[in-house]
Amino acid sequence: MDFTYDDEQGALREAVRGLVARTYGEYENRRRTVASDPGYDERLWGQLAEMGLLGLPFGEDDGGSGATWVEAAIVLQELGRVLAPEPYLTAVVQAGGLVADVGTAEQRAELLGGLSSGERLLSFAHASRRWSPSASGVTASQDGDTWTLQGRIDAVPQGANADVLIVSAETPAGTGLFVVPGDAVERSGHATYDGGRSARVVLGGVAATPLGDAGADQTSAIAAALDRTIVLGANEALGIIEQQLVDTTAYLKSRKQFGVTLNNFQALTFRAADMYTSVELTHSLVAWATMVAASVAAGERDSEQLSDAAARVAVQLGTAGRHVGQEAIQLHGGIAMTAEYRVGAGTSRLTYLEHLAGDRGHHLNELAAVVADHGALDPLAASVLGSAPVTAEVGS
Amino acid sequence: MQLQLTEEMQAFREEMRTFFTTQVPQEIRDVVLQGRELSRDQIVQSMQILNAAGLAVPHWPSEWGGRDWTDLQRHLWNEEMQAAGVPAPLMFNAGMIGPVIAHFGTPEQKQEFLPKTANCDIWWSQGFSEPDAGSDLAALRTTAVRDGDDWIVNGQKTWTTLGQYGDWIFTLVRTNPDVKKQAGISMLLIDMRTEGLEVRPIELIDGGHEVNEVWFTDVRVPGANLVGEVDGGWTIAKFLLGNERVGVAPVGATKQALARAKRICADLIAEDPLLRARIVELENELLALELTALRVVAHSAGGEPHPASSVLKLKGTELQQAVTELVVDLAGPAAFALGDDEASDEAWFRRSVPTYLNFRKASIYGGSNEIQRQIISRGILGL
Numbered sequence: 001m002d003f004t005y006d007d008e009q010g011a012l013r014e015a016v017r018g019l020v021a022r023t024y025g026e027y028e029n030r031r032r033t034v035a036s037d038p039g040y041d042e043r044l045w046g047q048l049a050e051m052g053l054l055g056l057p058f059g060e061d062d063g064g065s066g067a068t069w070v071e072a073a074i075v076l077q078e079l080g081r082v083l084a085p086e087p088y089l090t091a092v093v094q095a096g097g098l099v100a101d102v103g104t105a106e107q108r109a110e111l112l113g114g115l116s117s118g119e120r121l122l123s124f125a126h127a128s129r130r131w132s133p134s135a136s137g138v139t140a141s142q143d144g145d146t147w148t149l150q151g152r153i154d155a156v157p158q159g160a161n162a163d164v165l166i167v168s169a170e171t172p173a174g175t176g177l178f179v180v181p182g183d184a185v186e187r188s189g190h191a192t193y194d195g196g197r198s199a200r201v202v203l204g205g206v207a208a209t210p211l212g213d214a215g216a217d218q219t220s221a222i223a224a225a226l227d228r229t230i231v232l233g234a235n236e237a238l239g240i241i242e243q244q245l246v247d248t249t250a251y252l253k254s255r256k257q258f259g260v261t262l263n264n265f266q267a268l269t270f271r272a273a274d275m276y277t278s279v280e281l282t283h284s285l286v287a288w289a290t291m292v293a294a295s296v297a298a299g300e301r302d303s304e305q306l307s308d309a310a311a312r313v314a315v316q317l318g319t320a321g322r323h324v325g326q327e328a329i330q331l332h333g334g335i336a337m338t339a340e341y342r343v344g345a346g347t348s349r350l351t352y353l354e355h356l357a358g359d360r361g362h363h364l365n366e367l368a369a370v371v372a373d374h375g376a377l378d379p380l381a382a383s384v385l386g387s388a389p390v391t392a393e394v395g396s
Numbered sequence: 397m398q399l400q401l402t403e404e405m406q407a408f409r410e411e412m413r414t415f416f417t418t419q420v421p422q423e424i425r426d427v428v429l430q431g432r433e434l435s436r437d438q439i440v441q442s443m444q445i446l447n448a449a450g451l452a453v454p455h456w457p458s459e460w461g462g463r464d465w466t467d468l469q470r471h472l473w474n475e476e477m478q479a480a481g482v483p484a485p486l487m488f489n490a491g492m493i494g495p496v497i498a499h500f501g502t503p504e505q506k507q508e509f510l511p512k513t514a515n516c517d518i519w520w521s522q523g524f525s526e527p528d529a530g531s532d533l534a535a536l537r538t539t540a541v542r543d544g545d546d547w548i549v550n551g552q553k554t555w556t557t558l559g560q561y562g563d564w565i566f567t568l569v570r571t572n573p574d575v576k577k578q579a580g581i582s583m584l585l586i587d588m589r590t591e592g593l594e595v596r597p598i599e600l601i602d603g604g605h606e607v608n609e610v611w612f613t614d615v616r617v618p619g620a621n622l623v624g625e626v627d628g629g630w631t632i633a634k635f636l637l638g639n640e641r642v643g644v645a646p647v648g649a650t651k652q653a654l655a656r657a658k659r660i661c662a663d664l665i666a667e668d669p670l671l672r673a674r675i676v677e678l679e680n681e682l683l684a685l686e687l688t689a690l691r692v693v694a695h696s697a698g699g700e701p702h703p704a705s706s707v708l709k710l711k712g713t714e715l716q717q718a719v720t721e722l723v724v725d726l727a728g729p730a731a732f733a734l735g736d737d738e739a740s741d742e743a744w745f746r747r748s749v750p751t752y753l754n755f756r757k758a759s760i761y762g763g764s765n766e767i768q769r770q771i772i773s774r775g776i777l778g779l
């Protein structure tokens with residue numbers, strides 16, 4: 001087990017950090033960017049494409065860069081640190097990941113090639129009951145070789161701007177996935193609370209191309225995409241809470257009240273210490289889950305390990321994200337309530353990330369249902385659920 | 397980044413597991429796994445078995461029995477030891493005074509004490525705290541005054557864990573009252589059979605006798621028993637306490653206790669979704685902690701504890717306590733019953749509340765959790 005980045009990964013982190021700092025180092029630029037459509041900086045998106053970052057997790061045959069989810073995670077941490085509103089998580093990780101898993105060779109080359117080069121923005125349009133991988137609300141009908149979709153999706157990330165929608169829909173086999181051009185649907189976009197963009201998409205019998213096997217059930221592929229979204233989204237969240245801690249400690253050292261800087265008050269410094277503890281524990285779990293995701297993608301571990309790791313990250317982040325996000329505001333006092341100041345925007349974005357693909361309560365329930373099925377957890381075994389090293393005792 | 401253990405490390409882990417589960421008597425390991433109290437003889441026997449196999453003091457310098465292991469190997473050794481219920485080598489010997497003598501001692505002190513310390517032929521006690529010197533350890537007042545080559549010690553130590561078993565005690569004493577308090581402290585090694593030294597028991601809230609007062613009345617200590625320089629004790633104390641912070645959070649043992657609770661109370665847990673959720677949360681936090689231990693040890697440089705090791709102490713003891721609390725709730729009124737067969741589940745229920753009360757200590761000793769927050773906020777965050 002090794003948590004350190006190799007030289008290339010370290011260089012990647014520095015490069016991304018430098019690039020996004022040029023755009024969003026000044027928080028005012030982020031504010032300005034999210035104030036008008038499309039809610040992110042298309043020039044920066046183009047630069048990310050030029051650096052090969054939009055295609056990081058995809059194979060070179062598909063127009064990607066042939067790296068892994070670990071590298072994508074490095075990018076997301078740096079985006080999180082500056083609250084970059086670029087839709088990396090939803091376009092690359094979620095929609096792109098689905099295409100990579102499910103698409104035919106031709107579809108992968110076309111869609112992932114376009115995504116990686118920055119020419120096509122992808123988005124996953126999924127109507128379902130609260131984070132269920134099964135579609136509900138959109139139905140697909142088949143007539144010979146033609147498929148049409150009917151229904152409505154209330155919140156599609158970047159839905160009004162996306163070039164290509166990957167739409168989930170009920171089919172006789174379960175849930176299918178379909179490719180629909182963005183401009184073929186009726187869509188109305190709006191800004192979400194975190195400064196992002198979302199859209200209501202109405203499908204009135206629009207023609208659609210099946211992604212991958214026509215008529216196959218893609219529920220498990222969607223579940224994997226949601227799990228990866230949690231794990232990779234947790235990397236963005238980690239960047240956010242790390243930065244919130246940095247901002248909070250800097251503020252405690254500079255803000256004066258009662259004639260002294262605030263770090264003279266132990267009631268505050270101890271709370272900062274607790275924030276640090278939350279951040280460090282989260283860091284470890286997120287890094288581990290990211291390695292699990294990469295390992296599952298490489299076929300070294302089965303996909304159940306991904307869903308277990310995602311659930312664990314969601315549970316941890318649900319607590320730590322709120323802890324750090326709320327304390328960061330409280331320890332700043334009134335200044336953090338203003339939109340000019342970035343700390344509160346971080347807390348807003350953390351909330352979005354929590355609710356994108358399955359929150360703490362949802363995953364706590366899932367883990368609780370199977371908690372009796374394993375012994376002590378063992379991160380150094382071939383599966384964390386372990387070989388249940390039950391140490392038998394005499395007489396029991 | 398690498399998730400999997402290398403084959404070499406898997407083999408190492410297997411070797412440790414096999415040794416611990418086959419070479420240390422099951423009767424001793426059962427005592428640990430069931431959370432009962434070990435006798436002095438059991439602790440000594442177990443440490444001697446480990447020492448004979450080179451597994452008691454792997455982190456010492458190699459000429460004194462150390463193994464030059466990587467941090468990961470040390471972690472695996474520790475994990476497997478706790479999973480098997482093997483008593484950890486006596487902390488006062490293996491984790492505290494041994495490394496101090498190896499680092500600061502004279503050649504004669506090393507020769508005289510290190511082999512016996514590693515083999516638990518000497519049982520060491522820790523004589524640091526005093527009634528008026530707790531977190532503010534440097535406020536200690538027990539004095540040592542020169543008399544020829546010897547020192548004459550007067551004063552009182554307290555909270556001396558298992559002092560009733562102690563052969564020798566390593567103490568911090570005031571050798572200079574006229575300077576800044578940290579600058580007038582020295583470390584003396586004292587034979588507990590010396591005239592004028594008296595050990596008095598303290599009863600704790602669980603009803604047990606685990607700690608003591610140690611009184612010194614004109615106790616004569618040979619000059620050769622001074623460790624390091626006169627008035628140089630504070631540096632040694634900091635070295636020792638830094639190691640204590642790292643060693644004091646037994647993630648593996650807490651994991652085993654939780655797994656045991658799940659096994660014994662399987663029926664209750666199957667019926668109660670709130671209990672299941674609570675267990676998931678504990679398991680998850682323990683996982684995050686263990687991963688942090690793996691991430692942090694990998695960065696500790698030159699034997700100095702990584703500053704983030706305070707997180708391990710802080711969170712490790714909180715989780716240790718939370719698991720004892722869970723067991724209390726699982727036991728409920730079953731803790732009122734007789735439970736006279738010590739190895740039975742009934743006895744485990746009966747012990748649950750004393751154990752819970754006993755482990756309130758974990759966030760007080762080893763540098764209280766408030767002191768750990770201080771280390772984090774000052775040492776790491778620069779506040």
Ligand SMILES: Cc1cc2nc3c(=O)[nH]c(=O)nc-3n(C[C@H](O)[C@H](O)[C@H](O)COP(=O)(O)OP(=O)(O)OC[C@H]3O[C@@H](n4cnc5c(N)ncnc54)[C@H](O)[C@@H]3O)c2cc1C
Pocket residue numbers: 521522523524525529530531532554555556557558607757760761762763764765766767770
């Ligand atoms: C079961 C047990 C076994 C022990 N074994 C040994 C042993 O073998 N040898 C030995 O030498 N000692 C031993 N100790 C002593 C232990 O190290 C001390 O209890 C510890 O240092 C705390 O000191 P105190 O109990 O005097 O509490 P105090 O220092 O008086 O603290 C009281 C409370 O105030 C908090 N506090 C103190 N200072 C600060 C501060 N600056 N900022 C914020 N909060 C603060 C503390 O965290 C605590 O909550 C043992 C203690 C226990 C309970």
